Amino acid sequence: MDEQSIECEAGCIDIEEFCGRLAESLLLCHSVEPPPDHIRKDYHPADECTCFKTEFTVHITSKSPGILFLMPNAIMKFQPAFPPSSQAASLSYLNERTRIPIPTVFHECIEHRHPFLVTSRTHGQDLRSAWSALSGDAKKRIAMQAAAHLSDMRSLTSDRIEAVGHLPLHERALFGAAGQKPLSSDDELWDRLRQPLASEDVDEDTLALLRGKMPRGTPYTFTHCDLTFSNIMVKDGSFAGFIDFERAGFFPVWYEYVMCRHGIDEEDVEWKKLLSGQMVDQHPKAMNWFLALKGLGVEPHGGETERWVKAVRDGSEECPVMMRDW
Template identity: 40%
Template sequence: MGQTWTKLLFPDHSIPKTSIPNPCTACGWTPERQNNCRYESHVKLFYGVSDRGVWSLGSNMILKERLDTAPNFEARNIRLLEQETSIPRPTIIEDWVEENQRSFILMRRVRGEPLSRLWKDMSPDQRESIARQTAECLMQLRKLQSPQMHSVEGQPLYSAFLFRNGYGLPHGPLASDDELWAEMDLALKDITEDARLRLRERMPPATPYTFTHGDLTYVNIMVQDGRLTGILDWEAAGYFPVWWEFTCAGIGLSQEDKEWKDLLRRFMPDHTAAREFWMDYYSLSKYPDLDESGRALLGNGVSGSHGQE
């Protein structure tokens, strides 16, 4: 092959290496390669955060890549749902871990759009319909119970909201209310013993330990033509206190997400007392940066301050 053809076919070779931008970390291409190629990729990296990314493989497949560290139970959780429920969810095609400890999950795409894209244009009746359909699916989870609190296959639980002593930390398995409280109490080590004991008295029984999604943000709810088509993101699901699904469905990540979760809780089994207990626990866990609610809790002996919220 002559030098002229080499430059035509591989134009990057004619560019001084010092002037070539660093290649894309996702695909390895430089702008020069893109400009000199008619190929337009239909493999797209559409989500990335921390150590993970999610690729769209055309219109039918999704590929998730992440570091193989817990909580990474999504494939196993989805297979459990496939065996035990009719809840719409992604379908796992294959999952594997490479020698470099990178974990991959290839799954079939759930049809529809995230509720987050549709919410503002939906009527009250349409919103209520999706909430009812989602709550009906969650009732199937109420039947999945365990003698201990744990993730799938006896692994620890992970929840930075239920356990406020740090992010990404393992907890359990746990087999009693006392064990649950001991883990939650780690976040209250600077709170007076009297205040902690009073709060402990208000913690509702955790049994039956129930399979729980734990992240029902409207980003994870897929909708098409007014029907729920899938619930996404099961990687940290596990057997939690029976009241935890209702309680964490009160944690809104935006005003619209809060509206969605407020509506969803209307159709879920009511655990308002547990939610009020947890909200007070959450307020105290921020010590010494207490807000007005947290300061009031310490001042009144933690008798409860969220009953009207």
């Protein structure tokens, strides 16, 4: 298949031409105008459409707002204008260097000021949908397979904390909503992470403790950042691939593990326990350090924050998997 074309029900079509026509049809699904730029990041024009037709049939599911399935082997994703996504660059970077099962980028375009991304489709179902029907052995097998591919991903490093292409990162859990330009050292990282603590009246002794116990960030490692079970594809009881690389980039070596110790619900917590337990490089002290940092930025004198600060002071390697969506 030509790199600039894709097969669909109507045969082989030019992606760039189709992308423009499809994007225009998608935005015309609603009879109302798109919202202003400052709230467009949460706007999915396909939210209320169950299906529509251009010259080709496209289906939109309520579980995947903004994702169009170009049957049978590709999808088009509507991407918010902010934060800007480096997903296409991350996917291309990984596909050039690894054999990890991830989508292939066919085309990326901006139509009517909205970014769209066309990629190959990973067949199977997301782990969240499959979870209740899987046996305990199958869940453990999927975690082992995912962790093995994750090790390949984590062999890729950079000398800076950055998105692929030397671009800023937009990782809310670490840097807040504004994003962060590339950082070249752990000292620069600390200077950035301590900024929210200045307004919370955190005492100098606690700041000195955090800086002294800050986990080493190098090598800055390629990190998915969002390995919730909604972003794991499975087929026939086995791992089939990673999807959704919107948050990916080069992060401190401990950050993937920390993000794998948080779940969005009870089933995701169960999945994260299995996955983080299979990861080759584990960073429990970094998890406690991160929890102390986040707690001090929200409730510096709260009982939970004090427990995390004490865990950092004591060098504890006990850390929970928590139900929390950063």
